[in-house]
Amino acid sequence: MLRFAIIGSATSKTFGLLLQAVAIPLVYHALGQHSYELYLLLTAALTTLTLAQVGAGPGLTQGIAQASAAQQHEREATLFNAAFRLIGGATLIGGIVILAVIHLVPTESLFGAGFGTDRPAILVAANVCVAVFMAQMLFGIVDSALAGYQEQVFTSVGTAIANAISIGALIFVCRRAPTIVNVVVVLYGIPTLAKVANLYVLLRRRRYLIRGIFQSCAGSYRILMNVGLAFLIIQIGDLLEQNSGTYILAHLSSTAATNLFAITYKALVLGGAVVGIVTKPLWPAITDAIAHRDLGWVDRSYKKIRRVLTIYSCLLAIGAIVGSEWFLRHIWHIEAAGNEPLFVLLGIYFIANTWTHLFYMILTGMQIWYVAVMILIENILMLAFGILCVPRFGAAGMALAYLLASAALPVWLLPRLMSQQMRRLANLPVNP
DSSP, rough: OOOHHHHHHHHHHHHHHHHHHHHHOOOOOOHHHHHHHHHHHHHHHHGGHHHHHHHHHHHHHHHHHHHTTTHHHHHHHHHOOOHHHHHHHHHHOOOOOOOHHHSSHHHHHOOOOOOOGGGHHHHHHHHHHHHHHHHHHHHHHHHHHHHHOOOOOHHHHHHHHHHHHHHHHHHHHHHHOOOOHHHIIIIIHHHHHHHHHHHHHHHOOOOOGGGGGSSSOHHHHHHHHHHHHHHHHHHHHHHHHHHHHHHHHHHHSOOOOOOOOHHHHHHHHHHHHOOOOHHHTHHHHHHHHHTTOHHHHHHHHHHHHHHHHHHHHHHHHHHHHHHHHHHHHHHHHHOOTTTTTHHHHHHHHHHHHHHHHHHHHHHHHTOOHHHHHHHHHHHHHHHHHHHHHHHHHTHHHHHHHHHHHHHHHHHHHHHHHHHHHHHHHSSSSSSO
């Protein structure tokens, strides 16, 4: 099932990248610069709703993996329905708050003075966008449940089909009726329909999940929120990692250094999407293996995946070091001569980050709070090193900050934490 999940993830990512490659220029030219900027602002604000799913989704995956291994169907049903209630309530509150802010706060204060005359259109678009995003978050619980059953392949296939349909629908919409509402419905509404279809299949195959609708879920909320809080911290750490470098450079260095670092870093992140294809389905499988006390499978899988990812990260790092200057000059038309230290440091960082990411995924299936604390510490160190290094070294200083944050703690500590957890699990009884 892990092999199927990785293949499905690769297929889904491929169609997702294809959709983005089509969507960015197509939507920009169809909406025009002014409306496209408003579209970006609206969707960026509404992505805050995704934090609601973090509160219960990961906990549901882990809880269902453990309950399924023990064949505790009633517990599976209780967890599943508790997650729906929790996400439904959080999403409803979040949607109401966002709509209240958009409807009550002056448009100029939220989106800028240039959008003051667009208020009627913004209110209509916001209403539809919030409804679509709320539905996407609510039915996203299905993906978490399928991951717990080691059936992520259904999620990936559904997403791939939805992305393929979205490409055709987006071309049609941008030619015939290019509005923000229509673009949002196509890009976010169609994938939601795939989740609804997966919910139907899931309930048909496991009818006992419906029985938990009228049961008390008091104890399940604590389980979901414990794991969910850890994942929320991880999510915050990821946001810091993705955006802090650009933010620090923008405030402490030049515009040229900010753009140079941001483009090079984003290109490496895009290359890192291949790593996510392999590692994203890994932690639910680790949870399932541990529930069955199959530590041998955990060790074998770790060694195989480590070997593949080490080779891949080294090759991509070499490519980044050798080819970044050519890429920036010919693709982005940015002169990057003399920035070899930036490319070398980011290449080495990519290798270190791939290494630590693998351990993070494995430890997530073992003891998630270790991961949450480590990621938070790593990104706090990255911020501190960035503030110290950027004024002196510019873009290369930010790359150095990323590398130092990884090398200072996670690179050497994570393997020790994994060994410690493996020894602990080996000493537990088979049926605790």
